[in-house]
Amino acid sequence: MAHAHMGGHVxxxxxxxxxxxxxxxxxxxxxxxxxxxGSIYDVMLDKSSGQVAYALMSFGGFLGMGENYHPLPWQKLHYDTGLGGYVVDESPDRLKKAPTITRDYAHDPGWSRRVNDYYGVPI
Incomplete structure (x- = not known):
């Protein structure tokens, strides 16, 4: 992995x-x-503000097959140093029923509203 060099320091x-x-x-x-x-598959940044808007959480599947990707509003995640990971205060059943994204999500302008409405987070 490449690291940016600043003043001779990594x-x-x-x-x-x-x-x-x-x-x-x-x-x-x-x-x-x-x-x-599950685990964080990727993060999505707001193009205008540069802030992280969503974390794509993967869960389910086996060896990367059959996984679902659930966008979670970033403000729903809290880092727990004791666990060494992020905590989301939602039940497993509720997460499984949450909106998922598909290959066509970039062409579906309504997906972010559905996700935020599901979690009760302002867009």
Missing amino acids: AADETANLIAASKVEGTSVYNSDGDSM
Whole structure:
């Protein structure tokens, strides 16, 4: 993995409050009981603000086959240092019923509204 060089020093991929997007990928996601729900597949950035808008959580499947990808509004995730992963305060059943994305999600302008409405998060 290439790292940016700044003044001769390799840039950190994690600080107390910041983490590189590449390091977020694969991080476990837990429910509030500490049960593993899946992992972060990727993050989606708002093009205008540069802020992370959604985490794509993968869960289910076996060896990468049959997985579903659920976009979670970033503000629904909280990092837990004890677990070493993100916690989402939603039941497994509710997460399984959440909107998923398909190959065509980029051509479906309504998907982000459906996701935010499902989680009760303003868009």
